[in-house]
Amino acid sequence: MDAVDIARRFALGGATRLSDGPVARGKQGVVWRLETTDGSWAVKVLFDRSGEDEVRLATGFQEAACTAGVPAPQVRRTTQGRVLATVEGRHVRVYEWVDLSAPDSCLDPALVGAVVAAIHQVSVTDLGGLIDPWYHEPVGADRWDQLVEQLLAAGAPFAGRLADLREELVALESWIEQPQLLRNCHRDLWADNVLPTADGGVCVIDWDNSGPADPSQELGCVLFEFARDDPGRTRALTNAYEQAGGPARV
Missing domain, CATH: 1.10.510.10 (Transferase(Phosphotransferase) domain 1)
Known part of the structure; x- marks a missing residue:
């Protein structure tokens, strides 16, 4: 990636070093670390192209949370006030860098x-x-059956285990409330x-x-x-x- 171009678009100061490769990976993209004369930045390269309208609400909520004192990385916008920039054909966005430790479900x-x-x-x-219905509608017994059949046919190593859990999963879904x-x-x-x-x-x-x-x-x-x-x-x-x-x- 062009570190100088990213630093210029997001007004990050003079670029001094970009990590040799991604330092983190999530479901929606990979994160590179960019060092500039103004500090350290997390550059997220998205797997799929997005539009400003698609990220507007979530970004606004994160910015409002930061303003309210919630500990979260600050969003860095472009010099035009946009969330996303296209760099070498890929959509990127930038956050302040925060040094974080490994996930721990035993946090205080x-x-x-x-x-x-x-x-x-x-x-x-x-x-x-x-x-989105994904957040509150059950998968349903028929769809679980279809999924198990598809996985068994594909030889997925966990297909048998999922089949064993089918009844329990359907029962658990009966607890879902709107x-x-x-x-x-x-x-x-x-x-x-x-x-x-x-x-x-x-x-x-x-x-x-x-x-x-x-x-x-x-x-x-x-x-x-x-x-x-x-x-x-x-x-x-x-x-x-x-x-x-x-x-x-x-």
Whole structure:
């Protein structure tokens, strides 16, 4: 990639060094580290091309969260105020660089609860329309059966295990409830995206999928990820969430 061009487009200062290759990889792209005279930057190269309209709401929510004090990387826009730039035929976007440690589902539950409460109190005016059915509609018994058949036919090594879990998965889906009170949420608060920092805090990354959701359901996901079957961690997380003003209850 052209480090000088990226630095110029996003007004990052003079480019001094670009990592030899991607330093991180996610579902939507790879991240390179760019050093400039003004600091360190995370340059995300997207796998698929996107438009400004597609990233506008999620980016605005991340920027609002940062303004509200949520620990998250600051978005860096281009000199024209755009989120995306086309570099060598690929869409890229830039964030401030944050040194992060490996995912850890045993993070301090009180710290996690307070951060999630802060996210759920970020005020934005545009919820972005209806929730994608992917977030709240069950897969359904027929589709699970089709998927198992397709995987068995393809020789997938996990096909047998999935087939054994079919009944349990269908039963679990009967518990799915429709979202009630909608507000903007992160919608991807797993340990991969709530990462420890060197100073003992956390940083919330990958806001690309944020959008309307029921904060109570998101809090339930957070409890599953960071508390599991530990009653003490569950109490610590929910108490911290409520004390920090979080609106959801489970």
